[in-house]
Amino acid sequence: MVKLTDNEFLEFVKIMHGNYGIDLSKKRILIEGRLSNLVERKGMNSFSQYLESIKKNDKEEITLLINKLTTNYTYFYREENHFKFLKEVFLPYEEKNNKMKVLNIWSAGCSSGEEPYTLAMVMDDYFKFNSSWKIQILASDISENVLSKAREGIYAEESLSKLPESYKKKYFEKTPDGRYQVVPEIKRNITFKVFNLMDTIREKNKYDVIFCRNVMIYFNAETKMNIVNKFYEAVKPQGYLMIGHAETIQRNQSKFMYISPAIYRKE
Template sequence: MKVYNMIKLTDAEFLEFVQYMHKNYGIDLSKKRQLIEGRLSNMVERKGMKSFSEYIKSIKRNDQQEISLLINKLTTNYTYFYREENHFKYLREVILPYEEQTNKLKTINIWSAGCSSGEEPYTLAMIINDYFQLKRMSWKVQILATDISQNVLDKAKEGIYAEESIKNLPQSYKNRFFKKTSDNKYEVTPEIKSQITFKTFNLMDPIVARNKYTVIFCRNVMIYFNAATKIELVNKFYEATQTCGHLMIGHAETIQRGQSKYKYICPAIYKKE
């Protein structure tokens, strides 16, 4: 068995890599030198490369599959159904009743930004279906789920999860919205799958929203951004949010008051008034 020696980053390579990832993907790796070496070194050598300089050149050719693999290596796509459940409780108990009472067009437009392997957007679809019950067909609900990584989007579209991933869901959701597979996993039903549109999207790109969003979920994504990049993104989200719409962020994330027009509602929940 071949033993790989860890390829070390030179100072110049580290600076070039950090600048490239920040400029193109908003990811702040300025304090992550050990992480870069630890997660990428063996992969670089397996590709037959002798240095990070060679690898950086290959990345700059803009091979989307290679870039997707890189981002997967550097970010942690750890998620599960019903993660940070107070967001889902707020959606069900505050946002949906408000929309039901005031939304004469009966349209709900939700964006799961940084959806990873799909647990979040599928949870949103299940909650909306459960809330409206038989009235669901009279509502036009659009759920857009985006991620920069095609790898995790492929898994999301498949919609198959281990039992551990769905353990926090209500039993009624498990019974109604999943079917058990032959290898004891759980697959999201076609009814729920059909309600999600999955797309690759880089949050550093301009956000074009013909129909503004009722809610934007961007949870545990901005932890990878520096302060300036984060507030720039939050302000883009604000412009894409409808009046009385909401932004949900991760509980490890904050938006400094005065740097955004969103009104603080409670930890990790903001509103456009």
């Protein structure tokens, strides 16, 4: 097993934070454990050699690095209080006041797709996509690897364990190998794309709701607040930001108004 030296570790931390905002300063064991075999397979005898290949800005190599170092654990209907809030507060308000009947939603850091698909199901269950409402869901992640899985939309049964049974029956088809595939009617309302949250947000239309849950745990405080403030500019007045329940936003550093745990609104 190739060992990670102190200088190599610091170099990895610098590259991942400087380019992607990901804080790996306390993840030395993770870096060594996930990349050691990769370095060996490439015929290299040190992490320094691998770092040199990364510095050449090889897109394929960088994509592989990100896929290896970012943890993507999620499931359908995760942190269900957010979806309850949508159904009981947000959507009834929009139904009454949104004359254009258009909703623009962003799942930022969507991982393998469970979150945006859950959002699409909640919207369909409330409005019905064959109605006069236009629901637009953008699902982005820094990892092309997980986005490929998201676009495929096929999941193991345990990933659906928290979903209402009615959703499971209505929005999935059983595959021959016992997995579950999202139906086309739900998939076509979501656009998946690679996006680095460190980049400038160039939204054509501002968002009614932004979901960025359990993503900012990888960022240090300064990077996190920069991203939150970018979200503030990207969301509509009276729009919402949903974060993970294990995350917090410093209220004296953000213009967002605290509504309830992990739910914030732009006034």
